[in-house]
Structure formats: structure tokens, C-alpha cells
Amino acid sequence: MTSTKIEFDVIIIGAGMAGSTAGAIAARNGQKTAIIERAQTPGGKNYFGGALYTHALQEIYPDFWDRKPPLERPITETGFWFLSEDGVVKATVQGGKINNNPIDAFVAQRAEFDAWWAAQAEAEGAFIIPKTLVTDFLYENGRVVGVQTDRPEGEVYAPVVIITEGVNNLLTQKLGLIDHDLKPERTALAVKQLISLKPDLINSRLGLVDIDHGAALSVVGDVSMGLPGLGFLYTGKRSISLGVGVTLDALREARIKPYELLQRYLEHPAIAPIIADGQLMEYGAHLIPEGGWNDMPTLFTDGVLVAGDAAAMVNAIHWEGTNMAIIAGKEAALTAVEAHKKGDFSARTLSGYRTRLKDRFILKDLRQYRKMSAFLHKNPDFMDIYPSFLNDAMGQFFTGFGKPKREVYRDILRSLTGRRSLFRAAGDIISLGRAVLGI
């Protein structure tokens, strides 16, 4: 008995944010599209902080809101919390631009959202193949012509393969599109808990008006114990998501276990009362590729395109990853459609993908922030010194009652110079500015 060759126009590896977007766009443009996903259902192996961004969701589905997406709270308050050992300075914003209609960012649970996002791709005509691991590529005359999966007789053919395999980019490495494994100094391990809590308690503890108001906080300082990293807090409708992400090499050098870091964060006096009496719903760890520009693989080769975390498309400072994955998935799919029109799947034709990305925020931002992870790596005490100084300074300013104010300012200055000389502090500001502006 001879088995029939399974053929598609486009194969996509992974039904995450990038993969299901690429699948929807390719199918919408008439391509016979397969999305191969190793998990039982799309999203089954995924979680994040985290927020999804309206601009990207609406770019793919202009009628996004009519589709009744499974989102949690809109983010109506956002900003930084700077933790010292026993205090917090809060710098958050609400109202004004944050009040756009629709709101710019929404909290989501990925297990639920990814399954829904994949179902939208399916409705466009993409064929989802779950519970299937892509293990290798199929070649003809040295060019990729499909993928090998872990199913019996699991060869699937297509002239274009879009790799959207996420942060563990083993297949991208296998093709030689990048010459190194994840770099421990530019890869963060994020550990998080999802804690269920009554909506009224979430609202009263975080000062939110009702279930239609939500907070997204980046937490800096004592949360990472002086290591290069960030904490986060996001409010769902009936849950709070809290986590910490720190680079792998810093964790190893400091011999700190990620769950100890998380536990310490959850016990912080500014955090513990917020989650008191909550029930643990989910606990897990996930990698974040923070290398961005420096760890980007070659984005295309004959018959292949790479998008999303697999291509290190994450801006960790702004928590932007899903929107980059969605837009890159879309641009990869449109490039594949163009290649089909031309009947040419060479790297030359597929290089149009890079040109498309250059016009978007993705390559612009990743290039601009290319020095950021090296900056944080070289200046880990940045994460410790300034948040604790800020707490001291604000504390002194607002308790200097009955004291000559010149003394208050002198004490504030001393609290800085006790940590960092003025010369080094000025240097820190200049270095931070250069890292942010990419100059």
C-alpha cells in the first residue's frame, strides 16, 4: 500500500501568537495552510504575564471586538512600582491617554486566548494539526520542502515553512539560521503564580473602580534582589498574575533558585496584603528571549521564514512580545503569499519579509534597544541602588516635618552618595539614556 503525500502551500510550526496569525493570513489569501502544534490544544503549553495589545489584534481582525474575544480586564492603570526592602514608590498613570477607546492593552490568560486565536485561524481556513511535534525538515536538492513530524509517516510537504516555534528555537538552530543556543546572559527565566481572588478584593486592594478596570505593573528593585530583572503584576477579572524574570546567568551566579525569588516577592510587605487569602491556580516558569537584535537569527532562507520569539522578537522593557509575534506572523504569511504568486520560494524572494519588518516598529525598536541587555548585565546594581534610593528620598521628603528643609535635602543627597558617587550616578544616567536611545 502506498501512502499519499501530504501537501500544503504553507506549513507553520507552532500555534502560538505568531503561528496562528500567520495561519489566518495565509489561509485568508487562498493558501492551503497547515499549523502544526505539539500541545494537546493551542495554548496548552503557553502562559505569560501578561497583556495583549489592541493595535495588533485589530490589525489582524478589524472586527476583533465583534468576535467576543476571551480577554480579562482592560488595563486602565499602568506604570512602575519601585520596591525597597520594606517599602514601595508607585509611579503609575491612569486616565488621559490610558483611557483610549478601545483601551490599548488587555490582560489575557494564554491557555484560553491562544485556543481562541487558533480557532479564528481555523475559521479562515487553516488546518490545525495538534499533538504533533515537528522534529526536522525535509530537503530536496538542499532546499527545505516540508517538515518531518513525530507521527508515523509524518512527512508534511510545502514550498514554504514558517517557523514560529517560540523561545526554544531548536529547529531554527537546526537549519543553521542562528549559530548559537540561547545565551544565558540574554535569556530571562520568568516564574509566576496565578492567584485567584474575589473581584471586590482585587478592586479594593489595588484601588480599581470595578471589574472593567485593571492594572499592569512593572516592578523594579528589591523584587530581583539586585539581579538584572523585573517583576510584574497583572489583574485578571478574578485573579492576579505575579512573577519575576531574571537572566539565567545571574540566577546561576547568585545561586538563587527562581521559586525562592518569587516567594520572596510574594512575601514583600507591599505585595503580600494584595494577595492575602488568594488561592494558587497556576505556577510555572517560561523563558523570555531578551537578546532581541543581538540574538536574531537570519530571518529567511530558501523556503523558510522565522517569526516571533523564535526570532528573539521581544522588547522586554516594554513587555512587548505578543504584538511583535502577531505582526511578524502576518508579514511572514504575506511574504509566503507573494512567493506563491511568483512561484519562487528562494531566499531572494523571501527577503521581502525583512523589508516588510523594517517598515514596522519591530526591527526599529529591536535595533534601538540592542544595547539594553548588555547595559543591565554590566550594571546589575542599577536594579537595586536606585529603587531603594528613591524610597529613601521620597520617605525623607515627605517626613521632614519641623526640620529645616536644607537638612532634608542634604540627607537625601547623602542617601544617594552613600550608595553611588555623584560622578558615577551621572555616568549611570548617561549610560541608561544611551542604552534606551540606542546611541
Ligand SMILES: Cc1cc2nc3c(=O)[nH]c(=O)nc-3n(C[C@H](O)[C@H](O)[C@H](O)COP(=O)(O)OP(=O)(O)OC[C@H]3O[C@@H](n4cnc5c(N)ncnc54)[C@H](O)[C@@H]3O)c2cc1C
Ligand atoms: C512571564 C512572561 C510574561 C510575558 N508578558 C508579556 C506581556 O505582558 N505582553 C507581551 O506582549 N508579551 C509578553 N511576554 C512574551 C510573549 O509571551 C511572547 O513574546 C509571545 O508569546 C511569542 O509568541 P510566539 O508565537 O512567537 O511563541 P509562543 O507563543 O511561545 O508559541 C510557540 C508555539 O510553538 C509550539 N511549538 C514549539 N516547538 C514546536 C515544534 N517543534 N513542533 C510543534 N509545535 C511547536 C509551542 O507549543 C507553542 O504553542 C511574556 C512572556 C513571559 C514568559
